[in-house]
């Protein structure tokens with residue numbers, strides 16, 4: 001061992017090795033924070049960001065079958081944590097109800113809906129709506145979970161964590177969405193010319209649930225001065 005250290009070249013090598021043993025761990029510990037890749041650094045990075053959204057739409061369609069006047073069809077839409085995913089948020093949930101009253105003369109049937117969100121997380125307000133069976137939408141209800149969400153890419157200045165929380169659904173909208181669809185059936189007293197059948201005692205309703213789920217992405221905007229304009 002003594003002979004080893006008497007050689008100046010070996011001493012230098014040993015010194016270099018010891019130096020790198022210290023420098024490398026320090027270097028690799030520093031690099032992530034220098035380029036903003038470590039956890040805390042990334043979520044708190046300030047700067048100018050291009051904020052964009054990737055959407056997924058979940059839909060559920062069903063038909064109530066024929067309902068008599070005053071009868072209620074119970075429509076349930078399940079929005080689970082598994083569907084939403086860890087890094088995604090719920091933008092909105094919509095129910096659309098349409099009906100086409102072609103059983104008698106004129107579109108005189110209608111329908112109404114009442115929600116019950118007792119099985120849904122968050123502080124969401126129940127809604128009621130109603131409308132006529134003209135063939136199109138009789139009525140619809142929309143719950144905007146993240147206010148102001150439109151899915152449009154924009155630029156923002158600030159911390160990543162602030163932008164992320166701006167678009168958070170705060171874990172709401174998960175669970176069992178319920179709307180009772182109640183039929184209003186009207187038998188038109190005016191007979192159909194040339195027909196013996198003119199009795200309307202039922203109506204069916206097409207129901208479509210739509211949930212929009214999104215993920216936020218942020219890309220740094222590099223403000224490099226354009227040399228040609230100077």
Ligand SMILES: [Ca+2]
Nearest residue numbers: 104109186200
């Ligand atoms: Ca009718």
Ligand SMILES: [Ca+2]
Nearest residue numbers: 101103202203
């Ligand atoms: Ca009808």
